[in-house]
Amino acid sequence: ALSPTCTVTIPKGDEDLHSVISRWSDLGVKLPFAVVVPSTEEDIMAVVNFASQNSLHVVPGGGGHGNFVPIDDKTIYLDMKKFNSVTVNKEESSVAIGGGAVVGDVLRACVAEGCYALTGNSDAVGIAGYFLGGGNSFVTGVHGLAIDHVLSIRVVTASGSAITLTPSSTGAEASLFAALRGAGHGLTTILSLTLRTFPIASLALPSNKIWNRKLILPGSAIALAASLYTSLIPPPPPFLPVLIFGRAPPGTPAAGAPVIIISANYYGPAASAELAAAPLLTAEAEAAAIVAETTLLDFADMNKSSAPMSSHGGFKETYNTMLHAVTPASIVSAFSQYVAFGDANPDAKARSYAVLGSWSTGAQLANAALPGNKTYFAHRDRGVFFQMTPWYTDVVTRPATEEFARGVVRTLREADEEKGFKGVIFANNMIFGQEMGEVYTKEGLEEVRAVKREWDPKGVFWSP
Ligand SMILES: Cc1cc2nc3c(=O)[nH]c(=O)nc-3n(C[C@H](O)[C@H](O)[C@H](O)COP(=O)(O)OP(=O)(O)OC[C@H]3O[C@@H](n4cnc5c(N)ncnc54)[C@H](O)[C@@H]3O)c2cc1C
Numbered sequence: 381a382l383s384p385t386c387t388v389t390i391p392k393g394d395e396d397l398h399s400v401i402s403r404w405s406d407l408g409v410k411l412p413f414a415v416v417v418p419s420t421e422e423d424i425m426a427v428v429n430f431a432s433q434n435s436l437h438v439v440p441g442g443g444g445h446g447n448f449v450p451i452d453d454k455t456i457y458l459d460m461k462k463f464n465s466v467t468v469n470k471e472e473s474s475v476a477i478g479g480g481a482v483v484g485d486v487l488r489a490c491v492a493e494g495c496y497a498l499t500g501n502s503d504a505v506g507i508a509g510y511f512l513g514g515g516n517s518f519v520t521g522v523h524g525l526a527i528d529h530v531l532s533i534r535v536v537t538a539s540g541s542a543i544t545l546t547p548s549s550t551g552a553e554a555s556l557f558a559a560l561r562g563a564g565h566g567l568t569t570i571l572s573l574t575l576r577t578f579p580i581a582s583l584a585l586p587s588n589k590i591w592n593r594k595l596i597l598p599g600s601a602i603a604l605a606a607s608l609y610t611s612l613i614p615p616p617p618p619f620l621p622v623l624i625f626g627r628a629p630p631g632t633p634a635a636g637a638p639v640i641i642i643s644a645n646y647y648g649p650a651a652s653a654e655l656a657a658a659p660l661l662t663a664e665a666e667a668a669a670i671v672a673e674t675t676l677l678d679f680a681d682m683n684k685s686s687a688p689m690s691s692h693g694g695f696k697e698t699y700n701t702m703l704h705a706v707t708p709a710s711i712v713s714a715f716s717q718y719v720a721f722g723d724a725n726p727d728a729k730a731r732s733y734a735v736l737g738s739w740s741t742g743a744q745l746a747n748a749a750l751p752g753n754k755t756y757f758a759h760r761d762r763g764v765f766f767q768m769t770p771w772y773t774d775v776v777t778r779p780a781t782e783e784f785a786r787g788v789v790r791t792l793r794e795a796d797e798e799k800g801f802k803g804v805i806f807a808n809n810m811i812f813g814q815e816m817g818e819v820y821t822k823e824g825l826e827e828v829r830a831v832k833r834e835w836d837p838k839g840v841f842w843s844p
Pocket of ligand 1: 511
């Protein structure tokens, strides 16, 4: 039986989708069989058993940002929002995180205790969903991936039992623990996970704040923007430079005009930041920019600027690639494709955006070599990430979107392709109907599929 505070909503066939379920992207989202908001472990076990007996799929939902998950009348959507507790343990340098907590919950709870865990760049993203695909954070360059710093995971399995997995787990439980670290979407329901924390003071930040340099440039300055950005790569470990293609928002003087934003955070001392970001501080850069500013950000507010990209609703897709290198020419070409696409598709013009990020790969590679650190993050040697996010309101735009976004990604891959590097994508940002060979190695995929057969032979959990 379900607990008295567990709610179950069975939508009627004509019900408005958004009154039943809220997701970052509506692509592939139909009315589910039911939405269940569990309060206890036992509620989740009961839902899993019910789904298993009735040939339904369980999709646990956290922040709702996975745009690769189909939801339909065979889905029980397990909204984990009540499992949002976050408990920092200062003595053990760890934080216990509920399976429904989001990045912002963890960031703020940790900052209140003077520490941080490896959280993502949007406060609204669910920690469990983020962790399951690897977890790329603001300090990937310093510490590697979130999956490298997990101390325990408590899950409900497809057979309806609750177990705790740790680095000391053995046999089939060890295989499940490893698979959850990078290839974990659709294997279990995560009740909670415990991540390692680090003192903010260890970063030696200026006044415990994050040094940021931001340039907003007009579209006409794309060649300069591209050369400035590529001059920052590869960044030193504490440096996280990002380049964004966007449109000036409504209410600004050039609303709708294409702009390029370069935003560079440095998770270390200000003097080192100024060295790493020197190309962004020149008179030439300043003269070309509409906005050029250097600020210190409060640690807890590090994700404030990504809030507009995190809002729910509309159709969005995350065409992405992880690269070894990127050239200025490919950025310039991608930008002109981006501008043309928006001009030709009014419903996709205002909000479609692209992000190019880069980080030092040293820590994530070193972690992979640690004994016993078995994970399924296949592309640790790639330190450049590009994502084109078409964001549109009319589903009719989808074919044009797909052709455009795949073309832009191909353009960014040119330098890697010339060197014979395979095109790969980031597990957390899979697209709808993802070709899994682009996400994992062949061997890794076979191992994860064996784990799936062992732990969820009936496919109770939808998995990619
Ligand atoms: C704006 C934005 C910013 C992002 N930033 C980053 C970033 O900085 N770093 C990064 O690595 N990724 C990032 N991502 C990708 C993000 O981590 C993944 O999309 C992640 O899967 C989203 O998790 P969610 O809980 O928000 O989404 P959901 O759609 O709720 O869940 C996504 C997947 O995780 C599963 N899941 C969620 N909760 C649980 C649970 N408790 N137990 C079992 N399975 C669960 C779902 O079933 C689904 O398969 C970002 C995505 C967006 C849209």
